[in-house]
Amino acid sequence: MRILPLSLAVVLVGCRPFASEPQTAVHETAVDAAATGEVRTRELELRLLGQTLGTMTVELAPLPDGGERWTVKTQMTIALVDRGESPKTMSSEEVYDYDARRAFVRSTEIDREQGVEERTEMVREGDELRVLIEGPSHRDERRFPIPPTFTNQNAVFHALVAEVNAGEALPRSRTYSTFDEERMAFRDSTLLVQGRTKLQVGEETIDGWAVVSTDADGERTKAVLDGAGMVVQLEIGPFSAALVGAAASTKTASLSSYLKVEGRISENANPLDIELVVDGDEPDLPPALVDSPYQRVKRNARGYALALQRMACDASCDGIALPMKLPPEVAPFLKPSPASQSDAKEIVAQAKAIAGEHKDARKAAEAIIRWVHANLDKRDGTRGASTAVETLAEGGGDCTEHTALAVALLRAAGLPARNTNGIVLVPGWFGAEAGYHAWPEVWLGRWVVMDAALGRTEPGAHYIFFGHDEPGMDDGGSSLTRLLGRTVIRAR
Numbered sequence: 001m002r003i004l005p006l007s008l009a010v011v012l013v014g015c016r017p018f019a020s021e022p023q024t025a026v027h028e029t030a031v032d033a034a035a036t037g038e039v040r041t042r043e044l045e046l047r048l049l050g051q052t053l054g055t056m057t058v059e060l061a062p063l064p065d066g067g068e069r070w071t072v073k074t075q076m077t078i079a080l081v082d083r084g085e086s087p088k089t090m091s092s093e094e095v096y097d098y099d100a101r102r103a104f105v106r107s108t109e110i111d112r113e114q115g116v117e118e119r120t121e122m123v124r125e126g127d128e129l130r131v132l133i134e135g136p137s138h139r140d141e142r143r144f145p146i147p148p149t150f151t152n153q154n155a156v157f158h159a160l161v162a163e164v165n166a167g168e169a170l171p172r173s174r175t176y177s178t179f180d181e182e183r184m185a186f187r188d189s190t191l192l193v194q195g196r197t198k199l200q201v202g203e204e205t206i207d208g209w210a211v212v213s214t215d216a217d218g219e220r221t222k223a224v225l226d227g228a229g230m231v232v233q234l235e236i237g238p239f240s241a242a243l244v245g246a247a248a249s250t251k252t253a254s255l256s257s258y259l260k261v262e263g264r265i266s267e268n269a270n271p272l273d274i275e276l277v278v279d280g281d282e283p284d285l286p287p288a289l290v291d292s293p294y295q296r297v298k299r300n301a302r303g304y305a306l307a308l309q310r311m312a313c314d315a316s317c318d319g320i321a322l323p324m325k326l327p328p329e330v331a332p333f334l335k336p337s338p339a340s341q342s343d344a345k346e347i348v349a350q351a352k353a354i355a356g357e358h359k360d361a362r363k364a365a366e367a368i369i370r371w372v373h374a375n376l377d378k379r380d381g382t383r384g385a386s387t388a389v390e391t392l393a394e395g396g397g398d399c400t401e402h403t404a405l406a407v408a409l410l411r412a413a414g415l416p417a418r419n420t421n422g423i424v425l426v427p428g429w430f431g432a433e434a435g436y437h438a439w440p441e442v443w444l445g446r447w448v449v450m451d452a453a454l455g456r457t458e459p460g461a462h463y464i465f466f467g468h469d470e471p472g473m474d475d476g477g478s479s480l481t482r483l484l485g486r487t488v489i490r491a492r
Contacts, residue, residue, distance in 0.1 A: 037062055042230050044241040046076050049255050049485045053078060056241055058230055066100035070154070081256050084379060088113065102155035116390075118338075120181055129179055133471075137389050138338040140471070147186050149177040153213065157229045160193045161209065170195045180216075184472035187216040199224055199232055202245045208232050218286035219478035237481040255485075258435040263491030265425050265432035265462070271296070271307035272461040273492040274425070278303035280486050288482035293447070294422075294465035305492070308425075308461040313362060317444040320361040323414050330443050333416035337471055339404045340388045340419065342411035347388055351412035365415050365442045365450060366457045372406045373455035399453035403438040406452035416443035421476050423464035424454070425489070434489050436480065438469070 039061045046053040054076030061069045072094040079087040090113040097105040109120045121132040124146070132141045160172045173192040180187045194210040206226060213221040224233040234241040266272055281288065281303060289297050289304050296307040326334075336343040342351075354371045358364035377396030386394065388408035391401040403419050410417035417440050424437035439451040450457050466476025 040228060040230065042226075042232070043244050044231065044234070045244055045246075046074065047240045047242065048078075049238050051079070051255055055244075056231075060228055060230055063097065067105065068098045068102070068154075070094075070096040070098075072096075079255070082258065085257075096152075096154075098152070098154060102152070102158060104150075104152050104155075122179065122181070131179070131181065131184070133181070133338060135338060135387070137341055137344065137387060138336070140338060142184065144179070144184075144186070147177050149175075149188075150179070150186060151176045152178060153189070153191055154229055156191045157193070157209075157211065157225060160191065161227075164193065182471075182475050182477070189213060189215045197224060199243075199246075201243045206232055206243075214285075215478070217474070217478035218288070219481055220282065220285060238485040239481065258433065259423065260488045261425070261432045261434045261491075262488060263432075265427045265491055267427045267460060270310040270461045272425075274306050274308065275300075275302065275490045275492055276304045276306065276464075276483070277488045277490060278483060278486055281482060285482075288479045289464070289466075292465045294463055303487070306464065308464065310459075310461040311441075311447070311449040311463060312458045312460070313444060313448050316446070317362045317448065318360075320444055322359055322361050322364060324361055324416075324443075326416060326443070330416050333418050333443065333470075334411050334414065336408070336411070338387070339469070340408035340411065340417075342388075342408045344389050344408070346392060347408045348412045350392065351409045354409065355413045361415060362444055364413055365410060365444065368409045368413060368415075369406060369440070369450040369452050369457050370455065372402055372409065372452040376402055376405070376452075378453075399438045402453040403440050406440045406450075410440065410442055417441060418447075418473075419469040420449075420465065420467075421469050422466040422479075423489075424451075425462040425464075426454075427460075427462070432489075432491075437463075439463070441468075 039059065041057065041059045044056045044058070046056055054074065057071075057073045059071040059073075061071070063069055073092070075089075075091045077087050077089045079085075090111065092109065092111045094107065094109045096107045099105055104124055106123045107121070111118045116136060118135045119133070123130045127146055129144045129146050129150075130141070131144065132139075134140070156174050156176055160174060164170055164172055171192055171194045173190055175188055175190045177186045178189055179185075190213070192212045192214075194212060197208055197210045199206045199208055208224040208226045211223050211225055213223070219236070222235045223231055226232055231241065232243060233246070265274070276289070278288070287297065287299050287304070289295065289306070291297050294309055294311055296309070298305040334342070341347060351368070355364035355367045358367060375395070376391070379396045379398070386397055386401050386404065388405045391397050391405040394401075407417040407419055419438060420441050421436070421438045423434055424439070426433045437453070439449060439453065441447045442450050449459050449463060451459055466479040467474035469475045
């Protein structure tokens with residue numbers, strides 16, 4: 001089950017635009033819910049960089065058929081220290097049903113923020129997984145063939161514990177396949193049971209298991225689970241969850257969309273050489289940043305040395321007529337998505353009003369980027385991830401809103417586009433600024449950056465790439481988790 005609130009990453013990337021032991025056997029206190037008929041509940045505090053965000057309640061209840069139902073409810077408020085940012089309160093409820101063998105049956109996840117509800121439903125139907133994602137202005141239903149390795153962390157945990165209890169040695173691990181609704185694909189995860197442990201919370205001593213889960217992106221979750229597999233303690237990068245009453249971490253930092261920059265950042269260098277100094281990045285994990293058209297990456301003892309490349313238009317973008325002939329792999333980026341509803345009537349009408357007279361693809365793209373920059377107020381977003389339709393109606397927002405609307409308008413005008421996120425560097429007379437950011441890529445014979453939030457149609461080599469925030473593509477969330485609160489940028 002997904003416990004890390006991914007909406008946290010959305011809020012942080014939704015920045016404002018810049019102004020310029022040996023182990024011994026212990027008694028298990030928690031047992032199988034289906035066997036006892038009990039409903040078990042644990043309440044944890046959610047914490048990030050010393051800030052208490054809210055609560056997470058985990059409930060385990062038996063089902064009449066001998067299976068289990070897990071319900072995870074979170075409620076949190078994220079308050080950034082950045083000027084102009086307002087606290088964002090959000091909640092989610094996730095329900096997972098497993099059969100008597102702990103095989104996945106179905107799940108429902110409902111996320112709520114600012115009165116807006118997003119729902120994801122997954123149901124196992126024979127050899128297929130049916131996935132339904134819907135919100136106020138979108139609905140997407142798909143089916144996927146289930147691979148033989150498909151299972152869930154709950155089942156794997158209990159299988160490993162049973163092996164240990166039968167005499168197998170610790171540590172013990174297993175790799176298995178789960179469905180990633182962000183990527184819209186089955187992907188491998190590995191669960192490692194390190195050993196038995198005890199956790200003292202107030203007057204209570206809890207017997208548990210220390211486990212580590214690592215996903216396909218290298219994002220590592222360290223946890224203590226009780227004998228029923230319920231979370232007692234959790235750590236994902238700077239994010240943690242602990243039972244109410246447990247001691248808080250002593251490490252604190254300001255929660256901000258911005259990063260510290262040391263030295264001067266060149267306006268015109270291409271490539272631009274910088275270093276990301278990352279405190280505490282675990283060297284045995286895959287790198288948090290990888291080579292891409294944006295950057296060449298070398299990992300070192302301090303973090304990452306980057307050579308940033310310019311991703312702007314050149315003469316090769318000139319003279320491309322609309323409508324464009326597109327490669328098969330690019331054509332899907334004309335389709336509407338949950339964030340950028342390019343088929344909505346108000347989006348289609350606005351795109352025609354902005355770029356309807358342009359037959360040149362580059363000029364049409366630039367007109368749309370400039371219109372979004374000029375006509376949206378630069379302010380905190382309405383919610384963590386407002387859609388294009390919402391943003392057009394509200395008339396303002398942060399970089400995520402600017403990007404969602406720009407991508408929708410570009411697609412409606414016949415220009416393939418996609419949402420991208422990472423870090424942007426902004427040179428200045430008295431020093432540089434940097435922050436978590438979102439921006440559009442536009443296809444003009446190749447993918448180029450045109451930044452609606454900053455009004456850049458020909459940007460410099462100032463973008464650090466995390467991922468593409470599109471259904472079925474890497475959303476970059478694991479990179480953010482690895483770097484958040486522990487990164488300084490240095491000019492080289």
